[in-house]
Amino acid sequence: MKFQLLYFSILLLVAACNPSQPTQNQTTELAEPVEEAPEPTTPxxxxxxxxxxxxxxxxxxxxxxxxxxxxxxxxxxxxxxxxxxxxxxxxxxxxxxxxxxxxxxxxxxxxxxxxxxxxxxxxxxxxxxxxxxxxxxxxxxxxxxxxxxxxxxxxxxxxxxxxxxxxxxRVFRYDANLELSDSGIAGIDLYNTLRESEGDADMAEILTEDAEKFNASKVLLRKADVENMHKGDLEVTRNAIYARHGYSFKNRRMRYLFDSYVDWYMPVSTDVSRQFTELERKNIELLKRYEQHAASYYDSFGR
Amino acid sequence: MRFMKPLLVFLLLLIYSFFCWLMLRITLQYIPVNTDVAFLRIKQEYIGMLHYKVAFFAHVFAAIVSLAAGFTQFSERLRRRYPKMHRWSGWIYAINVLFVAGPSGLVIGLYANGGWSSQLAFCLLAVLWMVFTGLALSSILRRDVAAHRRWMIRSFALTLSAITLRAWKFVLVAAFEPRPMDVYRIVAWLGWVLNLLVAEWWIRRSGNRGKK
Structure with missing residues (x-):
């Protein structure tokens, strides 16, 4: 019993952990319940x-x-x-x-x-x-x-x-060579920038230079490329594929980012899923897995 | 100070129960057996291999059983009053660690995320877990209670890594927001090495006190 005593005094520190929530069917474009989002119920x-x-x-x-x-x-x-x-x-x-x-x-x-x-x-x-x-x-x-x-x-x-x-x-044309590297998105707070009023430091989700590192429309990403990336950077890398195809984002965070920082971005469609190349499809699948894993496990007790 | 002890023990058991409940919830994610859920979402390249799949699910469902030892095996009172229960529960713990939870941990450790460093950490953890548990079992079969106690403290310190590893991850992420695989590489070691150090300190401390 004495032995446990010691262990649990350490564990006391973390007694406030959140249990992990299994998230299986998280969708790409989780529309936030905001004013300007179109009705999500329309089939x-x-x-x-x-x-x-x-x-x-x-x-x-x-x-x-x-x-x-x-x-x-x-x-x-x-x-x-x-x-x-x-x-x-x-x-x-x-x-x-x-x-x-x-x-x-x-x-x-x-x-x-x-x-x-x-x-x-x-x-x-x-x-x-x-x-x-x-x-x-x-x-x-x-x-x-x-x-x-x-x-x-x-x-x-x-x-x-x-x-x-x-x-x-402007003429819209899909181009796999469009990069995020000149957009200057590293250092942007994905969560708070879209709220023009007071910022919430606890909710900050700062993008790093990783967000501009890979062009997922050109390079086949491997596990080793993405496994150490933060969730926000993964999300931007994946959504840049959508952006190249002219996808109009419902998701406010992504919309704000591409609208404001990416000059070449042009919304022309609300469904680009049939236009992805085989390479893009593979990258989307990989990136999504790591995003979902990060969303469910990164800051919670569990794996 | 003496009368404070039962209260403390109760409090610690309560906290331990809380963490065991969290562990149970993690385990329950995999029922019914599902290979595209939770942690396995980023292990898809291995899940096709039968030995990995078998080892993974064996580890998930067996490892949690070993946490039950924390409720029964370290209480002097329970051991005195119900020696049979201590033995039965001990046999279950030892067989489970030696033949199911330990070996399966070793197999999945070979494929751990984060490269050689975390693979080494998890494999070493699994091997030491089995070694300590085996030594604890063999010493009690020789009626060497003192050695049995020492090895069991070490074995259970490693059992607790299931909890401490995840707890450290939680603390490190909350404090520093490290990159996901960096934090994984760190806790792969931190999660059990520190436990062992504390266990050694505990053994020495209580050993010296016994001699006085």
Missing amino acids: PAAAATVEPVVLPSGDDKMFVGPFVAVDYDENRNISYSNKITLAIRSLENGIVKGYSVVAGNSRPFEGTYTEKDGTIDATASEPGDDKYDGVFTFRWQRGSSTLTGTWKANNTKLGVTKRKFTLEQ
């Missing part, structure tokens, strides 16, 4: 039938840039600015058709426009069957690379009811 099949227009096409004119809140509720946890891609599919006989991709939500729009001296003024509505649908009003000078406008939500009770945007024309 993908239904979404596909509702929005057949939104499959990106090489002929679409795409404009990308920040989608900034103008009228919003300060007391709610809103996304002040998201990167948006606005694509114009057709401008014919006074009818404008296109779609936008922002914050994990891809929505078609359709409306009318007037043209005077090459300047197009358009007003186009989203279908209206989504909580976050609204009306775009934008101006574009034919031949110009800039498009400006505003968006008003149909639902006046949303956290953000009006946004504005000044976008630059």
Whole structure:
């Protein structure tokens, strides 16, 4: 008995440990319960039938840039600015058709426009069957690379009811060579940077230079490459694959990171899973395993 | 001070129960036998090998049994009052460590994460665990109670590494947030070497006191 006494006085120190929670089916994009996330309950099949227009096409004119809140509720946890891609599919006989991709939500729009001296003024509505649908009003000078406008939500009770945007024309092209190495993301606090108010030091999740170390679209990662990496760095390495394919992030942390720090990033799709290369698929699988392991075991009592 | 002892013992047993319960929860993750869960999510390249799979699950389910010894075998009162229980429980502990939990620990130790350093740590732990337990058994079969006590203290110190290893990990991560595999390499050693040092100190201390 005396013997145990000694052991347990050491163990007393750690009596507050959390037991480990087995996490088996953690999904990639755990959408946080935040204002701007689209309804997670919408089944993908239904979404596909509702929005057949939104499959990106090489002929679409795409404009990308920040989608900034103008009228919003300060007391709610809103996304002040998201990167948006606005694509114009057709401008014919006074009818404008296109779609936008922002914050994990891809929505078609359709409306009318007037043209005077090459300047197009358009007003186009989203279908209206989504909580976050609204009306775009934008101006574009034919031949110009800039498009400006505003968006008003149909639902006046949303956290953000009006946004504005000044976008630059850009062609989307998947490129495995796009790197994170010039983005300067090392040292960023993945948790607190997206909260503009007070930081919470306990929740800090600082990215290290490991987050930019591997291009998981080009190099087949081995166990030894990733086993000593922190969870946040693994997550960024994996999500950079998604970003190269133009995935629009629902997950706020990833969205904030790629929106704000990665210039080449352009959200064009809410489902890129069929576009991954075999190498990317393997890397995603490996990285995910280590992420899930880290999430469940790194800071808990257990393995 | 004397009357404080039962209270302390009770408190320690309570804490020990808490940790055993945590260990039980870790074990229960693997029921029903599932190879894509918990720790095994990062051992997928080995799980296809039959000997690894058998050793892993044998270790998970057998090792926890050895923790039960902490509740019964070190109490002088229980040993005096129920000597039969002490013997039965001891046999279960010894056979389990020598033939199931120990050898399976050695096999999975060969494939430990973190490279040669942690592989060496876990293999050495498994070998010493079996050696100490074997010596404890053979000494009591020779009726050498003093030697039996010493070897059992050492054996159980290594049994406790199941808990101390995880506890150290928790403390190190909370304090320094080291890289995941670095912390694993550290606790692979820290988790049992320190236990053994404390056990030696305990043996010497109580041994000297006995002579007085």
